[in-house]
């Protein structure tokens with residue numbers, strides 16, 4: 055062979071250049087497709103969060119859903135009763151500190167507390183070895199939809215009309231009639247009233263998860279936190295008071311800590327583990343894993359819960375995600391919401407800064 | 414021809430192993446942030462340990478490279494192309510180290526536990542801070558795009574050497590001609 059570099063003119067030069075072009079363009083197109091830029095029909099975390107933001111309005115620095123809330127702090131007192139089902143040290147007898155957040159759904163941090171008949175409770179348990187358990191629970195027995203696609207359509211259908219500020223009833227009806235999985239939710243929501251206190255509510259994981267025991271066996275569960283003992287109901291808000299939940303919480307905490315039992319429900323045979331829109335029958339085995347004790351609160355704009363993303367897939371060893379399609383969607387969408395609000399908090403170029411005065 | 418300049422076999426194995434891993438990382442990363450399906454979950458589960466492996470291999474490879482010089486580029490290659498080749502190679506090395514570090518740092522700044530699966534958890538390397546998180550998260554995205562564009566140019570140039578100039582540069586990273 056001759057010195058290769060002396061061959062200036064390869065045969066079929068045009069084809070060779072074309073091959074290089076195809077390799078480069080093909081790689082770029084593949085990347086564009088996988089990244090979603092060339093696949094506009096795909097439901098992305100961005101489009102989900104855009105839909106939430108379109109309904110709640112632009113409120114820089116705030117969560118794109120459950121925007122109005124309050125930080126709480128306390129600890130978890132484990133009973134040890136769950137230890138046979140989960141290998142997590144969290145469930146050995148003992149105490150674990152936690153950072154929580156009580157909130158109402160919706161993307162508007164100034165919404166009146168009565169705007170939804172649902173309250174939410176999010177918790178981050180900080181295990182000694184640096185592991186964490188994050189969970190976000192809603193005070194409702196069942197979720198309206200089973201899939202992220204249906205959740206997205208529900209957001210589109212509930213977009214407030216400019217004149218009434220309320221969703222178009224026709225569109226809502228059309229959504230519910232084409233989504234029979236919403237039946238259980240609709241039956242519940244007819245009877246639901248916005249509670250006057252966070253303290254009296256029971257909050258449900260809704261999504262199912264797996265516990266993994268020390269022997270490697272998995273156990274499908276859902277969990278809830280429910281008030282321990284009899285909790286006096288709130289007197290009810292004064293007329294025109296739209297921020298009664300935080301005031302009620304402060305008042306109760308002034309009198310002493312609030313306690314919720316953490317109850318794990320084990321799935322029976324045949325119970326759906328991948329469908330938050332279906333209720334498990336009564337009478338399932340339940341284990342009281344311990345007590346969530348809340349003894350402090352702080353405003354959400356300066357409290358420790360502000361910069362927490364309560365991504366329900368952040369789990370310690372001994373708890374695992376199930377096949378519920380909402381879990382992956384929540385993880386992806388919460389990350390996008392978290393990036394938007396931390397970018398605004400950090401005054402990144404091209405983002406709107408949080409309105410200091412209003413906070 | 415015995416004098417044909419080649420990369421050390423170890424450098425070649427590392428190059429192709431890491432090229433595969435890094436391309437996979439770029440596609441996994443872009444894919445996982447563009448879907449809300451279950452793919453998101455398992456892609457994130459691969460992304461973090463694979464990214465950590467890239468970091469470790471990049472350190473080993475760079476250590477090797479600093480003690481084993483690369484074969485010279487053809488003498489008749491225009492100066493600007495030589496400069497571009499060297500600059501882009503060092504940029505690729507820099508990104509192999511920076512991307513995993515930023516990924517690790519942003520999870521730390523976001524207050525997340527940095528889990529790699531199988532019960533392995535890395536310590537936090539930065540204090541929890543929302544602004545820091547957001548800057549690092551955006552850098553992770555834009556540097557990934559820069560990484561991909563640099564890869565495209567790098568592949569285009571390598572193919573140009575192999576198919577048009579046929580000057581032995583592509584061969585120096587693949588297998589020697591047997592003649």
Ligand code: HEM
Nearest residue numbers: 117119120155174176190191192205363364383387391392
């Ligand atoms: C695909 C379905 C869902 C989507 C897209 C979605 C979206 C969101 C988003 C974007 C946030 C704000 C996150 C942040 O910035 O930190 C949020 C908060 C929350 N979501 Fe969901 N969500 C979904 C399903 C659920 C379900 C099934 C539950 C059931 C328990 C739930 C409970 C909560 C709670 C409790 C919060 C507030 C967490 C906090 O206080 O920080 N979500 N959701």
Ligand code: HEM
Nearest residue numbers: 389438439442443446461464465467512513516517554557
């Ligand atoms: C060679 C190394 C790496 C490459 C090429 C890479 C590439 C990418 C890409 C392309 C994205 C999508 C960015 C976007 O469009 O927003 C991404 C996101 C991400 N990467 Fe990496 N990455 C690397 C290493 C790591 C490491 C070591 C970690 C963590 C230990 C990590 C954690 C993440 C996380 C958490 C996200 C965002 C997920 C989300 O927001 O839902 N990356 N990465």
Ligand code: HEM
Nearest residue numbers: 432435436478483502505506564568571572582583585586
């Ligand atoms: C993400 C993928 C890739 C990365 C990160 C990468 C990285 C690198 C780096 C850092 C070098 C410099 C080696 C040194 O001087 O120490 C190099 C050299 C080289 N790469 Fe890649 N590479 C990738 C993909 C490819 C592909 C797809 C091809 C071929 C089509 C290729 C062909 C070459 C060749 C021929 C050289 C030798 C250049 C010379 O002699 O100076 N690489 N690569």
